[in-house]
Structure formats: C-alpha cells, structure tokens
Amino acid sequence: MSHSTQASFAPGTTVPGLLGCGLRLPDATCVSYSFSEMCPRKRLEDILEQLAETMTLLAGHGLAPRRLTWTFAQGQIFLISRADGALLALATQPSTEAAENVDQLAGEFFSLTPAN
Amino acid sequence: MKAPTKQYQILFVDDDPDFLAMIQDFFATLGEQIWQIHCVTSADQALEFLKVRKIDLVVTDVNMPMLDGIQFLHILGRSHPDLKKAVITANATEEKRSACLAEGAELFIEKPRSPEGLKSIFVMLEELISWTPQEGFQGMLRRVGLPDVIQMECLGRNSSILEIHNLQLRGRVYIEDGRIIHAQAGEKEGEAAFYQLLALPSGEFQLQPFESPPKCTIEGQWEFLLMEAARMRDEMAAEASATGTTAEPAAVVESPVATPEAWSQVEETLICSGQGEPLYVWECPDRKARVALLQTVAQQAETLSQLIPLGNFDRLEILLATGRAVAQARADRMVFVRVSSGGEKSTARSS
Numbered sequence: 001m002s003h004s005t006q007a008s009f010a011p012g013t014t015v016p017g018l019l020g021c022g023l024r025l026p027d028a029t030c031v032s033y034s035f036s037e038m039c040p041r042k043r044l045e046d047i048l049e050q051l052a053e054t055m056t057l058l059a060g061h062g063l064a065p066r067r068l069t070w071t072f073a074q075g076q077i078f079l080i081s082r083a084d085g086a087l088l089a090l091a092t093q094p095s096t097e098a099a100e101n102v103d104q105l106a107g108e109f110f111s112l113t114p115a116n
Numbered sequence: 117m118k119a120p121t122k123q124y125q126i127l128f129v130d131d132d133p134d135f136l137a138m139i140q141d142f143f144a145t146l147g148e149q150i151w152q153i154h155c156v157t158s159a160d161q162a163l164e165f166l167k168v169r170k171i172d173l174v175v176t177d178v179n180m181p182m183l184d185g186i187q188f189l190h191i192l193g194r195s196h197p198d199l200k201k202a203v204i205t206a207n208a209t210e211e212k213r214s215a216c217l218a219e220g221a222e223l224f225i226e227k228p229r230s231p232e233g234l235k236s237i238f239v240m241l242e243e244l245i246s247w248t249p250q251e252g253f254q255g256m257l258r259r260v261g262l263p264d265v266i267q268m269e270c271l272g273r274n275s276s277i278l279e280i281h282n283l284q285l286r287g288r289v290y291i292e293d294g295r296i297i298h299a300q301a302g303e304k305e306g307e308a309a310f311y312q313l314l315a316l317p318s319g320e321f322q323l324q325p326f327e328s329p330p331k332c333t334i335e336g337q338w339e340f341l342l343m344e345a346a347r348m349r350d351e352m353a354a355e356a357s358a359t360g361t362t363a364e365p366a367a368v369v370e371s372p373v374a375t376p377e378a379w380s381q382v383e384e385t386l387i388c389s390g391q392g393e394p395l396y397v398w399e400c401p402d403r404k405a406r407v408a409l410l411q412t413v414a415q416q417a418e419t420l421s422q423l424i425p426l427g428n429f430d431r432l433e434i435l436l437a438t439g440r441a442v443a444q445a446r447a448d449r450m451v452f453v454r455v456s457s458g459g460e461k462s463t464a465r466s467s
Binding site: 019038039043046047050054057058061062063064065066067068069070071072073074075076077091 | 401405406409412416417419420421423424425426427428429430431432433434435436437441454
C-alpha cells in the first residue's frame with residue numbers, strides 16, 4: 001500500500017465509520033485492518049474470499065463488476081476491483097465519513113502501483 | 117322515515133365495581149339509546165366477553181390484579197387489531213400513558229372526580245367511537261420508505277394517489293394500474309417533480325383513492341424512475357458531504373462511476389417471487405440464469421450478515437463498465453434491474 005492509503009487505513013488514524021478494510025492481492029494473499037470489534041480481521045478475510053467468488057460468479061453472468069455495494073440496514077460492504085485483479089473491501093457504517101468517502105478511498109486504491 | 121341509528125357496543129373493564137356502576141348509570145343516560153354499555157371486572161373476563169360479542173370500543177383500567185391494563189392492551193392488539201381502545205385510570209403517570217399508547221390505546225384519561233369530568237370523558241369517548249378512518253393510510257417517511265410504498269403500489273398494479281408533504285414542499289404522485297403517470301410538486305410537474313418528492317429526507321404521506329390527474333406527464337417504467345430517484349438522492353448526499361472537502365482525488369479520473377447524465381436506459385428488468393417464480397420480465401436475456409443469480413445473492417447476503425452484524429440485507433449494487441445493476445432479494449420477492457449508461461451497451465445482454 002502507498003503511504004497515503006496506509007495512513008487512511010492504519011489503526012489510530014481511521015476514518016469515522018470505517019469498521020474494517022481488507023486488500024486481496026491477485027495471488028490471493030490478504031492484508032486486513034479491523035477498526036471495530038464487530039469486524040475482526042479473520043472475518044474480513046472471509047468476506048474478501050467470498051466476494052472474490054462473487055466477482056467470478058457475476059462475470060460468468062456477463063456482469064463484470066468494477067464495484068459491488070452490499071447495502072444492509074446498518075451498514076455497507078464495498079468491494080472494488082482493480083485491473084490487475086486486486087480487490088479492496090471496505091465495511092462502513094451508514095451515513096458516516098467513511099461511507100460517504102468511498103470514492104476517495106477507492107481512488108487511492110486505484111492509484112496504487114499494481115504488484116509485480 | 118328516519119334511518120335507524122347505529123348502536124355502539126362499549127365494554128368497560130375495571131376491578132372497581134363502584135366505578136363501573138357509576139359509569140353504567142351516567143353513560144347510559146348520556147348515551148341515550150346509542151350506547152350499549154357492558155361492564156366486566158377483569159381482563160380475562162373481557163377476553164371471554166369479546167369472544168361472544170362484537171364490541172366497538174374497549175375502555176380499560178390499568179391497575180388490575182392478574183392481568184393489568186397494559187398487558188390486556190397488548191393481547192387486544194394481537195387478537196383484535198381493529199378494535200378501538202381507551203384507558204381510564206386513577207394513576208395516570210407519564211410512564212403508563214406512554215406504555216398504553218404504545219400498545220395501541222387511542223385515549224389515555226385520568227379517572228374523573230366530578231360529574232363534569234365524567235361528561236368530558238363521555239364527549240371524548242363519543243368522538244373516538246364515531247370516528248371512522250378515512251380510506252387509504254398514512255405514515256412517516258422516516259419509518260416507511262416512500263420508494264417501498266410506490267414499489268408496493270406498482271407491483272400490485274394498483275391505482276392510487278400518493279400525497280406527500282413536509283414543511284417545505286407538497287406534492288402528489290399518480291399511480292394508475294401500477295404505472296406512475298403523473299407527479300406534481302410545488303410548481304414542478306413530471307419526472308422532475310417525482311424526483312424532488314423522492315429526495316425529501318422526511319415528511320408525511322397519505323395514500324388516497326385514485327382520481328384521474330389533470331394530465332399525464334410521466335411515461336417511464338416505475339423501476340427506472342425509482343432507480344433514478346435513488347441515484348439522484350445518493351448524489352445529493354455525496355455533494356452535501358463533499359462540501360468543504362479538499363482537492364478531488366486522483367481517483368475521479370479512474371473511478372468507475374459514470375457521469376450522472378450518462379444513466380439513461382433500462383436494459384433489463386426481472387421481478388420474481390421469493391421462490392423464484394417470475395412475476396415480471398422485460399428484455400431479460402436468460403431469466404433462469406438471473407433467478408439463479410438472485411438466489412445466490414440472497415445466500416451470499418445471508419453469509420455476509422453472519423460475518424458482520426449489519427442488519428437486514430437491502431440490495432446489491434453492481435457497478436459495471438457500461439452501467440449498473442441492482443439486485444434485491446427479499447423473502448417475498450426478488451428484483452433485478454440493469455441500466456446502461458448513455459450511448460453504450462453493456463455486454464451482459466449478448467453473453
């Protein structure tokens with residue numbers, strides 16, 4: 001991750017409303033950060049795995065997503081895909097700074113240099 | 117010939133026989149032949165009585181042995197949801213008042229200490245008993261989503277007028293046979309009015325019987341209109357939150373979000389029951405595949421909500437290179453709508 005992205009996601013400097021985030025690289029390795037007890041790292045990684053399968057499933061239906069937004073009553077899970085196959089998952093609470101700045105967080109993610 | 121006057125059946129429930137005797141004498145006189153008063157001294161007697169007699173209004177005490185008035189109201193709310201209910205108590209605390217109203221009592225009155233007080237209560241009860249609900253229903257947008265009400269009317273192919281208002285704006289949405297045909301909000305008409313009404317953060321609405329509008333200004337499909345309204349509302353929220361933020365992120369260039377003007381064409385729509393039985397299909401390339409997709413979305417939403425407790429699943433939005441799709445999967449129905457951006461066609465249709 002770039003320094004700026006790390007700064008955005010690193011514990012202690014979290015964006016209000018961001019419950020957790022995870023990055024799944026094309027080689028299937030995961031990096032995750034939890035900012036809430038309701039969203040532990042292991043579960044974030046499970047979510048990333050599941051959503052990676054969803055991306056494949058949707059592609060099989062002729063729908064190649066750039067972003068998935070799962071909206072629940074008390075929060076949202078965003079999954080953003082990068083051209084190299086890396087995936088970024090963000091779990092946010094509704095109507096919070098994190099939920100309303102997903103584009104910015106995604107932008108940092110898109111601006112990262114793909115892994116070699 | 118004079119039409120026969122309706123006689124109202126009123127049941128009083130109180131463990132104080134003296135109070136019941138007073139009520140019987142006084143209200144029978146005031147109510148002349150119109151009120152037929154029945155009295156019982158406990159909630160369980162009242163429940164037995166309700167099994168054999170049709171009652172228009174139940175007036176109960178709160179402090180009663182065994183089953184108190186609040187519990188009694190709760191049971192009535194389930195067993196007789198349409199029954200009008202009032203409370204008369206000697207111990208009228210704010211806590212009890214709130215509890216009784218929450219359990220469906222329409223009136224909460226302190227026991228009177230004078231004949232004048234009894235007369236006031238008679239007037240209040242008479243007002244309550246003779247009040248007839250208007251056709252339609254009303255609610256608060258904060259609790260019931262306006263899009264949900266519109267969706268319900270359209271899916272049911274109903275005809276109605278949705279009157280919407282808050283302090284700033286008043287308007288109407290006309291739905292005929294499940295199609296949105298006209299909207300008016302302030303001086304605006306058509307889709308602009310519809311979107312403005314749907315963007316209200318809160319307010320009140322009433323569903324009224326249908327009357328033909330002065331003109332028809334909307335022709336689009338209701339699914340698209342609702343999606344567009346949701347998109348515009350999201351944009352407004354994003355714009356509001358963006359106010360005061362610093363420079364635009366580099367992501368804007370690479371962001372998959374298309375320009376707002378670009379969303380223009382519904383590519384396909386599928387509405388099916390919770391079991392996957394298609395109810396409405398339009399331009400859907402492979403309905404079986406789409407139903408399977410919706411079922412998978414429902415399963416995955418269930419798994420996600422087990423991993424993170426975020427409450428009930430509402431929808432999955434899929435942002436594509438050439439548009440977007442929304443999948444909703446609920447117990448009673450599932451919806452899939454795909455919209456393409458202007459001038460471009462999604463590849464999904466030919467796949």
